[in-house]
Amino acid sequence: MPGATAQTAARRASHVPVQPGVPLLSVQDLTIGIRGSAGRSVAIVEGVSFDVAPGQRMGIVGESGSGKSLTLRAIAGLLPKPVEVLSGRVEYGGADLLTMPAKKRRTLMGPEIAMIFQEPMTALNPVVRVGDQIAEGPRRHLGMSAKEAGELAVSMMARTGIPDPRRRARAYPHELSGGLRQRIMIAMAVSCGPRLLLCDEPTTALDVTVQLQVLRLLERLCSDTGTSLVFVTHDLAVINQTCSELAVMYAGHIVESGRVAEVFRQPRHPYTRGLLESAPDFDRPDRELIPIPGFPPNVADRPAGCPFAPRCGYVRDHCTEAMPPLAEVAPGRLSACYESDRLTEVLA
Amino acid sequence: MTTAGTDTAMLRVTGLTKTYSLGTSWLSRLTSRGSTTLTALDGVDLDLRPGEILALVGESGSGKSTLAKILVGSTAATSGEVRHRGASAPARRDKESSRRVQMVFQDPYSSLNPRLTVGAMLAELLLLHRVVPRREVRTESVRLLNLVGLEEDVLGAYPSQFSGGQRQRLAIARALAVRPDVLIADEPVSALDVSVQATILELFADLRARLGLSILFIAHNLAVVQHLADRVAVMYLGRIVEVAPTAQLFAAPRHPYTRALIDSIPRMTEGSVNDEFELDGEPPSPYDVPAGCRFHPRCPLAGDICRANDPPLLAVGPAHQSACLKAGELALIPLPEPTQEHA
Amino acid sequence: MTTAAVATATRAMRRPARSRSLKAWYRNGTLVAGLVIVGLLVLVAVLAPLLTPYDPIKQDLQNSLLSPSADHWLGTDKYGRDVLTRLLYGARVDLRVGFLAVLIPFVIGSVLGALAGYFGGWFDTIVMRVVDVFFAFPFYVLVIVLVFVFGNGEKSIYLAIAAVSWVAYAKIMRGELLVAKKQDYVVAARLGGMSHGRILVKHIAPNVLSQALIYAMSDIVMDIMAIVTLGYLGLGIAPPTPEWGSMILDGQEFITTQWLQATIPGLAVVVTSLGLSLLGDGLSDLLSPERRK
Structure with a gap:
């Protein structure tokens, strides 16, 4: 398994150099909304800024309608129509993702930035075997052969704790339970060794005992590979168990941020x-x-x-x-x- | 209480089973591939006492929603009995027997008829059941709305004009309109915003205190359950595996599944991490309930005895029942901080 | 989460500084346009005897095949009848038959489909088998066969259309009911001790009828087309009753010399269809508010 990671790392043609001290992801004054005629636009998310350092695990907590999911989707370039970014910058390793040509941005999705969704059933292709779905990214982005990528898929599945991965790789999404499907999603997301993992309520649809397993898995994968995490959820306790940094969103604004333990102790x-x-x-x-x-x-x-x-x-x-x-109201606290x-x- | 004799339970469920036959085409029967019978409930015994909030917890597929459906009479049990105040409750409810057990649903967006105003919704029930004379319908509707924290001015409004939390209040008002003894609440806060969940939980506690309602509160969030319930029943794959007063259940669980559930709760306190009891795998399919103890494939304590015997729900302490052959052994494994061990 | 935010924002975008009624009008422009067209057509049909001095049936062979003039705005046909008069009277026949032909299958199909969907079981099985049988026949073939069996005339057209098109309403309503009966508000009504009849009529029907109603609008178009087609094939309403289909058939002979004779009734069909389609679209906007999950 470590072999697989080394292999991915070596294969990856680094698109973005990471300098020490520079945040991996920097969201600056991001405003998301619907552009109206005659300058009458409605902003759903307004002036959101935050940085994520390499290896840092950042949680965004908020209620429905707070704009947390839209913020995450804006980073991934997956805003649902007619919502769009109205102003601001989303910098990845210093380059602005929003002004980048779409083609270049696409090459980053997968090998650099990956996303995990709340409902894996809708995010997985129902007619493709899960092993092939995991293998698709490495084939396209890392130039692996079908055989290599298939082997990588099986080893990724093993890493995410799927029992009997070789047999399960041949299964279709509907043949797997919710927890297994979420593991497949995770295996797919990390198959190209991304440096930034975006998670949109990845455990909300899961049972508690399975939620714990998935949270542990994410935590382990991130600390093993130094992957940064942006984790969106409505559950404060889940943030506490996964993230070190926290931003609280309310009605489209970040209203507070800081280290999780400090925010919890003294909001x-x-x-x-x-x-x-x-x-x-x-x-x-x-x-x-x-x-x-x-x-x-x-x-x-x-x-x-x-x-x-x-x-x-x-x-x-x-x-x-x-x-x-x-x-800033205290060192590191906004x-x-x-x-x-x-x-x-x-x-x- | 009425003529219940020695039966002090508001609702008493004995030996309740519910199976669904699926894929009954001649082809699947001919090939007999796998089991086509889904066991949703497999011999459930449970009491709901007058004026208590009993929480029913378990993961998806544990059968808790099926149990709720049988209790309110919207589904018939395959076998077993439901007694309401000592009298057998018919599977097919008439107007009167359906009145006494009401339900609050999980999703307040689908549980209110979008084309009925609040006033029309309440008036229909009040008139149908002759709760009050026609001229008092409005007064009674206002009383119900006040009971759930809403004002008279919402009578003419349609459900779409309300937020999720307010809709849930309306749904509760509707359930209370027919003056039930029992409220079955099926995950009533899990579809609501975090910041309004607490107000609805408070409302349930308040209604119990003011109206003496018996409430069966179905939930998966154990922190919520711990806060609200007097007793907790834990379900796993169609069976109740542990019942105990809330504090006791969380302080000294006597079934390994309960223990695993408690250890899985995401904690708010830093450092309150729980490593002892992580489960392997996921709940098995209700199409294929394991032989012996149904929990043994995931249980860290499972031994040969567990694979061979299906443990019944037995008393392990005062008011505490567990269906585990190793309940004694479990009691010796300390719980992580800050909850205390109880031996 | 995301969708909720988008929905509220989208709604906000629609809230301009104009008055409410104006906004409502604008949003329902299709409905208004449809109503105007269909309304005018109905008006013309009803007032036909007042709008024209001529008789639609009486022949005047000396004045046959006249070109448009001040006396005969659209000319006369081969029997010397005023084309405009026949067009106006034809609207009476075609619109009446169109609306009436929808009514019977709408009622029968909706009721059967609703009951099948709501109660399920053997009743559902039987209804749906019958539906399958009717569905398997090509529409026109079945209509033509039925007209041959029952003979020409309005009654056979009603029967023929009813026999084939109730199937669609049954399917629509059954599907709607299968979804609606699982809604929690229906379960809640059951727990409220209400009877099946009351639940169906008071709680479910208002929420599901719109789909069948919207379909009915497009169905009227189909029926008018069917009548016209049958008329054209000589299987429709028996001559000399004025009817657009038979007018097209009659005018076709003279397409090179008197092209208006076949074209004008054709245009009437197009305008009627357009009006009804707009009406249907407008209704579907009006009756299907954002169905929140």
């Missing part, structure tokens, strides 16, 4: 705090759940100022006037809240 944005206090924590069964009043705003009529203001317990007059900028100084309590 500096009222929304993050609300999420942490309203989610049941298995380790603290007696803690009272404090629900966040109200519900997330409609993308269409977001209030002026801070989008969380109508639900916020810390709200003051200036909150409804202008969107607070995402600013929060988009005028009142972040009042949020210093450490959650037990």
Whole structure:
């Protein structure tokens, strides 16, 4: 198995040099939305910026409609029509993916950047044997022969913990269980040895015991190969078990970011705090759940100022006037809240 | 409570089985390839006590949704019995027997008729069951809405005008309209946004306290269950494998599957990682339930005795039942921090 | 997640600063256009006796095959009858037969399909076998056979069309019901102690009928085409009743000298079809709001 990795690494014609100290992925002021006539555009995601260093595991947490999935899809170039990037940059190893010719960008997808989806059944081709689907990437991008790529596929399947990989490689997606299909997706994603793995709620459709297995697998693959991870989910606990860095999204904005442990210990944005206090924590069964009043705003009529203001317990007059900028509140900690100084309590 | 005699349960399920025959064409019968019988429930015994919240947990295919369907009467059991307040509940419910056990569905988007206003939806039920006289229908509807945290002004609105959390409140109001004794809630928060889940959980706790409802709460999120339920029943492949009061179940699980479930819960606390009890493989197909203990192929403790015997659900402590031949051995393996060992 | 965000954003895009009614009108432009065309046609058909001084049937052989003039805007046919008059009276026949021919199969097919889909079991099996049998026949062949059996005339056309086209409604409604009956709100209505009849009529029908209704619009077009085709083949409504199909057939002889005679009724068919298609499209926009999962 290590042989396979070495082989992939050697085969890979590096498209993008990685310099030390430079982030592998840098999203800058990304605005995603629907372009309207006469400049009347609707932004669904607004001014999102974050960096992912080589080997770093970054989680993006948010509710439905927060724009977390769209952000991920914009990085992968998979925005659903009519949604498009309205402004901003997505730099991979210093090169802007958005202005890059489509052909060049495609050559990066697979060998450099790979994506794992929530529902593997819809992401896999139902009429192609799973082994052949895994082998397709290495054949196209690494120039492997069918036989080599087939061998690689089997070894990748073994690495993702699929029992009896040689037999399973000949199966069609519908013949496999949800957990196995997600492993196939992962094997497919890592088959060309990408340096950046994008995950869109990869375990939401799985049972808890299987979820644990898949999370462990992702963690192991990333730490073995130094792959960076951007992991989108609505589940704070899942982020805690997979990622080191965290960005919290609300109504199309990043409202807080920092190291996972620090954000969990001492959230500096009222929304993050609300999420942490309203989610049941298995380790603290007696803690009272404090629900966040109200519900997330409609993308269409977001209030002026801070989008969380109508639900916020810390709200003051200036909150409804202008969107607070995402600013450093402590080393490595960013929060988009005028009142972040009042949020210093450490959650037990 | 009514004439239940010694039966103190609100709902009592005994020996419930449900099998589905699939692929019954003559060709598949002729070739007899594999098993074509799906065993959704395989001898389930369970009590729901008056005024309690009993959580039913298990992975997909464990049969928990099938059990819910049988309890509300939308599917008939293959064999076994459901008793409601000591009286046998007919498989085919009439207006009165269906009234007493109501259900809250997982997806609040498909559970409300898009073409009925909130007022029309409630009024229809109130009139059909003669809950209140016609002239009091509006007052009663408002009372129901207030009960679930909504106001009178939503009476004329259609479901599409509400968010997921509000829809779930409406669905709960509808279930309460006919004044049931029992509420079956099938994953009622898993389709909702994280930040509104807590408000719905609170609502269930509140309704139980105010109305004395008995609630069967079906869930897969154990952190939610731990927070809300009085007792927990764990299902695996069509069978209840462990039942215990919530705190006891999580502190001292006596079935290895429960133990594995607990260890699989993604934790919020840093360093609370769980290595002891990771399971191999995935739940086997309900078409092909393993012989002996149904959990043995994935069980780290499985021995020859487990492959040979199908363990019944037996008492392992006060109010605590487990279907494991090695329940005693399991009790000796400490749980990871910060939950405490109970020996 | 993503789709929800996109849906709300798309809806937001549609919310211009104009008035609501104007927006509604614009969004339903097809519906309005369809209504105007079909409405005018119906009006013309109803008012035909007032719009023309001529008799559509009485022959006037001395004035046969006249070119368009101030007296006869579209000329006369080989029996000296005013073409415009026959066109207007033809609209009466074709529209009436088109609408009525849809009504019977719409009702029978929808009810049978709905019951089959809702209850399933042996009833479903029987209905669907019968559907398969009817479906296996080519439409026109079956219609022609039935017209031969029942003889020419409106009644046989109704019967013939009903016999073949109920199948489509049955299939549509059965499919809709199979989906609808699994919806949680239907299960909830069952748990509410409601009878099957009440659930079908009050809870399911309003949610599923739109599909059959939209199909009915295009079906009227098909039926009018069928009547015209049968008329053209000489199997339709018996002469001398004015009818577009037989007008095309009659005018065809003189296509080189009096080309209007065959072309004008053909155009009438095209305009009618267009109007009904627009109406159907508009209805489907109106009746199928974003079906949220």
